[in-house]
Amino acid sequence: MSFVLIVEFQLEPGSGRRFLSLIGENARASLRGEKGCIQFDVLQPEGEEDRVVLYERYLDEAAFEAHLQTAHYLAFARHGGPLIKGEQVRRLRFVEPGHGAAG
Numbered sequence: 116m117s118f119v120l121i122v123e124f125q126l127e128p129g130s131g132r133r134f135l136s137l138i139g140e141n142a143r144a145s146l147r148g149e150k151g152c153i154q155f156d157v158l159q160p161e162g163e164e165d166r167v168v169l170y171e172r173y174l175d176e177a178a179f180e181a182h183l184q185t186a187h188y189l190a191f192a193r194h195g196g197p198l199i200k201g202e203q204v205r206r207l208r209f210v211e212p213g214h215g216a217a218g
Contacts, residue, residue, distance in 0.1 A: 116175065116208065116209060117153060117172050117173060117174060117175065117209065118172070118173045118174070118175050118176045118178070118179055118206070118207075118208065119170070119171065119172050119173075119206075119207040119208070119209075120169065120170075120171040120172075120173075120179065120204060120205065120206055120207070121168065121169065121170055121171075121204075121205040121207065122168070122169040122171070122203070122204050122205075123166070123167075123168045123169075123202065123203045124166065124167045124168075124169075124199050124201075124202045125165065125166055125199070125200045125201040125202070126165040126166065126167065126198055126199060126200055127165070127197075127198050127199070127200050128165055129165075130165070130198040131159075131164040131165055131167070133198060134167060134195055134198045134199075135157065135159070135167065137191050137194055137195040137198075138157050138167060138169070138191065138195060139157060140187065140190075140191070141155075141187050141188060141190075141191040141195075142155040142156075142157050142169075144185070144187035145171075145182060145185070145187065145188070148185070148187070149178065149181070149182055149185065150174070150178075151173050151174040151175065151177070151178020151179070151181060151182070152171070152172075152173055152174075152178065152182060153172040153173060153174060154170065154171065154172035155169070155170075155171050155172075156169065156170040156171075157169060158170065165200075
């Protein structure tokens with residue numbers, strides 16, 4: 116059963132462009148190098164340059180925990196952290212039978 120996160124970042128004013136560059140690198144590296152990362156979408160609400168939403172889907176919670184130990188995630192956290200004013204994290208799981216299978 117796959118594991119899903121929705122993360123909403125409120126960024127420091129004017130830091131959107133730099134943050135998008137950093138989170139984009141993290142997302143690409145996650146999809147390219149982590150077998151347990153199924154989907155990693157970076158979204159931005161229209162007209163809200165200082166807000167970014169992530170939709171991340173992993174094979175399971177262990178795959179997400181492994182993601183948090185990767186060099187690309189740690190680099191993102193180190194450089195992107197100061198650009199974040201606030202964040203909200205939602206951990207979700209599929210509850211309807213037949214949904215959430217990997218792949």
